[in-house]
Amino acid sequence: MAALHPSFAGEVDLLAESQVETLLRLLKPPQGARMLDVGCGAGRHAILLHEQGYELTGVDLSPQILRQAQAAWSARHGTRPAPNFVPGDMRWLPVEGPFQSIYFMDMVLGVFPDDESHLQCLRSARALAGPGARLLLEQFNPFYWAHNSRTLHFGPGELLPDADVVRRYKYDPGRGRIDDEIVVMRAGGREALPTQTLRAWTPPELRRLLRMAGWKHVRFHGSRGWEPPEPGRPVDPKDSVFMWVTAEA
Numbered sequence: 488m489a490a491l492h493p494s495f496a497g498e499v500d501l502l503a504e505s506q507v508e509t510l511l512r513l514l515k516p517p518q519g520a521r522m523l524d525v526g527c528g529a530g531r532h533a534i535l536l537h538e539q540g541y542e543l544t545g546v547d548l549s550p551q552i553l554r555q556a557q558a559a560w561s562a563r564h565g566t567r568p569a570p571n572f573v574p575g576d577m578r579w580l581p582v583e584g585p586f587q588s589i590y591f592m593d594m595v596l597g598v599f600p601d602d603e604s605h606l607q608c609l610r611s612a613r614a615l616a617g618p619g620a621r622l623l624l625e626q627f628n629p630f631y632w633a634h635n636s637r638t639l640h641f642g643p644g645e646l647l648p649d650a651d652v653v654r655r656y657k658y659d660p661g662r663g664r665i666d667d668e669i670v671v672m673r674a675g676g677r678e679a680l681p682t683q684t685l686r687a688w689t690p691p692e693l694r695r696l697l698r699m700a701g702w703k704h705v706r707f708h709g710s711r712g713w714e715p716p717e718p719g720r721p722v723d724p725k726d727s728v729f730m731w732v733t734a735e736a
């Protein structure tokens with residue numbers, strides 16, 4: 488998807504800026520702290536935080552997307568040292584701790600078909616957490632999605648410059664997953680991308696998983712619609728598209 492267009496890769500844009508503002512209010516890293524971006528993608532959050540003087544490491548499975556992250560940094564800062572972008576699998580994070588802040592943005596936690604793999608990711612992150620370190624997860628709120636399975640149409644220029652894109656999000660209560668089907672329509676024909684499917688835990692389920700991985704003081708923060716959450720705002724079953732979850736080592 489990232490190869491199709493930068494908007495799929497996650498650009499450094501106004502949304503990323505406002506997410507980083509909220510992330511800093513929740514994680515409260517000391518100035519210059521070591522921060523770990525798990526599944527960093529094209530680096531939109533890592534880049535903004537590194538610019539603010541934090542020491543960023545970003546891990547992602549895709550070397551191709553990490554090259555995009557590096558290029559995005561170089562376009563902004565030339566040869567100034569970039570965040571440390573490392574290829575690897577988040578179940579076995581291939582970096583050395585300790586980190587004061589660790590975060591998984593944009594439903595990165597949720598990609599695996601089984602909870603055991605997600606637990607492994609949370610354990611791997613916990614092993615890299617320094618004393619008092621904080622964790623942040625951006626997740627879908629399953630209650631919202633249960634009521635809002637929907638089809639979105641993006642005209643040419645909205646997601647892709649030369650094509651219509653139709654995305655259908657559908658929550659499956661039996662699997663506790665949101666399926667995101669994407670169809671790209673160009674003059675030459677129609678192409679269905681592989682369906683993305685993401686686990687969407689209820690708060691008690693996710694609290695249990697986090698505790699099993701050794702994380703404490705789990706808190707949920709609800710978004711107002713599609714905006715980044717306000718710290719401390721309860722998750723509204725009908726209105727919060729996202730819930731951001733914090734925990735401590």
Ligand SMILES: C[S@@+](CC[C@H](N)C(=O)[O-])C[C@H]1O[C@@H](n2cnc3c(N)ncnc32)[C@H](O)[C@@H]1O
Binds near residue numbers: 528547593595
């Ligand atoms: C939706 S993107 C989010 C990227 C970034 N966090 C952001 O908000 O822009 C999900 C990312 O997770 C990465 N990913 C998927 N499976 C992974 C794994 N097992 N280990 C590490 N990264 C993974 C993908 O390559 C992709 O870049």
